[in-house]
Amino acid sequence: MAALPERLQARVDLHPGRIALRGPDVQLSYRQMWQAAGALAEQLRNLGVKRIGLCGDNTPAWVVADLACLMAGVVCVPVPVFFSNSQTEHLIQRAGLDALLFSAEAEHAETIGQGVWLRRLSVFPGAAWMPEQTAKITFTSGSTGTPKGVCLSAGQMVATACALQQRLEGVDLQKHLCILPLATLLENIAGVYLPLLIGATVTVMPLKTLGMTGSSGLDVGQLALALNRFQPHSVILVPELAMALVNAAEQGQLLAGGFRFLAVGGGRVSTDLLARGRAAGLPLYEGYGLSECGSVVALNAPGCECEGTVGLPLNHVQVRVDSDQRILVQGNTHLGYLGDEPEHDGWLDTGDLGATGPGGFLGVNGRAKNLIITSFGRNISPEWLESELIQAVGATQAVVFGDGEPQPLALLVIRDGRSPEAVRQALAQLNAGLPDYARLQAVYLRRQPLTQAEGHITANGRPVRHQIQADLPMLLAEGFPLFMNLSAPSSASSQPVTTQFSTPGDSNMAFFDRLQSETEQARAHVTGAPVIQAIREGRFDLDGYTWFLTQAYHHVKHTVPLMMACGGRLPERLEFVRKALVEYIEEEYGHHEWILNDLEACGEDKEAIRHGQPDTSIELMVAYLYDRIQRGNPAAFFGMVQVLEGTSIELATPLGEAIQKQLGLPDQAFSYLYSHGALDQEHFEFFRNLMNDITDPDDQQAIIDAAQMVYRLYGDMLHSIPLPARGKEQRHEAA
Secondary structure, three states: OOOOHHHHHHHHHHHHOOEEEOOOEHHHHHHHHHHHHHHHHHHHHHHOOOOOEEEEEHHHHHHHHHHHHHHOOOOEEEEEOOOOOHHHHHHHHHHOOEEEOOOOOOOOOOOOOOOEEEEEEOOOOOOOOOOOOOOOEEOOOOOOOOOOOOOOHHHHHHHHHHHHHHHOOOOOOEEEEEEEOOOOOHHHHHHHHHHHHOOOEEEEHHHHHEEEEOEEEHHHHHHHHHHHHHHHOOOOHHHHHHHHHHHHHHHOOOOOOOOEEEOOOHHHHHOOHHHHHHHOOOOOOEEEHHHHHHHOOEEOOOOEEOOOOEEEEOEEEEEOOOOOOEEEEEEEEOOOOOOEEEEEOOEEEEEEEEEOOOOOEEEEEEEHHHOOOOOOOEEEHHHHHHHHHHOOOOOOEEEEOOOOOOOOOEEEOOOOOOOOHHHHHHHHHHHHHOOEEEOOOEEEEEEEOOOOOOOOOOOOOEEOOHHHHHHHHHHHOOEEEEEEEOOOOOOOOOOOOOOOOOOOOOOOHHHHHHHHHHHHHHHHHHHHOOHHHHHHOOOOOOHHHHHHHHHHHHHHHOHHHHHHHHHHHHHHHHHHHHHHHHHHHHHHOOOHHHHHHHHHHOOOHHHHHHHHOOHHHHHHHHHHHHHHHOOOHHHHHHHHHHHHHHHHHHHHHHHHHHHHHOOOOOOOOOHHHHHHHHHHHHHHHHHHHHHHHHOOHHHHHHHHHHHHHHHHHHHOOOOHHOOOOOOOOOOOOOO
16 A cells, blocks of 8 residues: 555645645645655654654644654654643653654754744664654553553554545535644544645644643534534544534534534434434434544444444454454454564453444443442443533533442532532433442532542543542542432433523422532532642551541440430421431441541540540630530531531541551451441432421521531641651652
């Protein structure tokens, strides 16, 4: 097969004056692009560079530099714009780069023409082994660990582009707009090489001008304006971008009439979202691929599509699904991984689960290693539930977890201002249509998105599950918990769903949601305690754990006496609350003894702790609650319930598991934390319903005021937990 430069030369000869590249202040015809790439290739040969990192934002100069590397036989390593300095340094040393190219002026770099700048690098010994014929090294998204460098030949990349050209034959694509970073292999091959091979015009604009910032920031309005302005025929999307464009088209922000092919890849896409997009005039087509196979393996296209699948495999690969439902690919697979000895030339295990249907169309069900196995032994693909959540609930991002739990849970990013109750109703509708074993028992709402900078998502928006799991206590603590009632049949509510922000004191807002909303700032004092970050970093010791348990004992031993005092002071109009307290007392009695047993399992003298004194913050918290019950409104007691049960749900089980792993303590030292993580989920759902039945404004305000005070005092206790000093080498950033 002819190499890409030869194929482009034929296209240049065919229509030299046609516009090939368009940028913010420059446009290049096919002849001009070819001449610029040729001149730059000659410069690279004269400079004697062999391995180059290609940096910078989306510009025509980036494309010219990439083509010049192919023409000069220089190994090109695209550097994502969102990489940190340490990640870039890792890439440089791992790949043994001797220079960096920039698509705009850069520090310590010299211009070498065509809008490209070069910075020489010091040569480091011991560069990783690289297969022969390597033309490009693309670093995988690293969803489970340090990214690997995938080595591809020029022939493999052009084979993918030509297979895509064949699949899209008959679709008139004359204008493509790059909205993913050019360092993303999918955009590099399908968004640049493919359009140039078919003689189209590729528009490359700085990502910020398209409303894109970093790896996950998105201004949908600005992106819609850019699409309306450039009116491309084709665009490549990840699922989050597809959702954003569907919403924009439905709201009239996006002019959908000019699109001819919108490819969606990088993650599972709900069939409902694809149907909504088609109804709004967006020709969305799902595909599937991985870096090791040149980024595209299968694709739906006009006249060749099947709902619920990722399309037919392209003609340059063979695909089969083995007896374990794992997808295997043979044919146009990578040369090997940077630094690893090449494996045998056979079937590549993609790590994905799937099935082939009638006509050979491929279905993808998620990653094999991501399977969640519930405590009832049911296997659930988190990607499946996540795509349903994004579609049905309108979440910007969704991460499903809960391995070993009776039912799955999820972390949702909701950024459109809906109230928690509105989200709850959407979740109830979704649960009603799911198999019983897959219904969500709880979700945690976030307003701020998960970001690549924090290590929680990959370049194409996939969750980095091992990092999210490690940070789960912090992420849940920052979220707003919603617990679903799975014991009653789920059904769609007949009440209208508000889509506006609910404000504190709003009469249409359920009191429990108002309580959560008005104490959000106070709750941050608890979730921001240094101990949570210390546990995340592995910087926690036995002294800190026993100190925490000691303080827990000194407030938990007052739980039942406080409930009895509250019950004795409640007025008759709150008789239903007194009845609830009777149930609480029966379940809470004796829990302080569990804590003493945990302390004994840690080697502490439990009798000495029993007769000791608490920290000042706990002493004040207990005294405050007794005072509010006796001199104020006894309903204030439930402010403590809001704080302690809510906090234990969010933190108890995940923090307990992290502490046990770090300290190597037996299960007998965690009966309090582990029991409350599970037990309080049931309590909190009961508490939510109880709070929504409290309608007197004075009672409500007393609970809110008490919760704010207890958040402050309980947070003071957490801030006082003794921690080991931070070592100089505690923090490491992995590429």
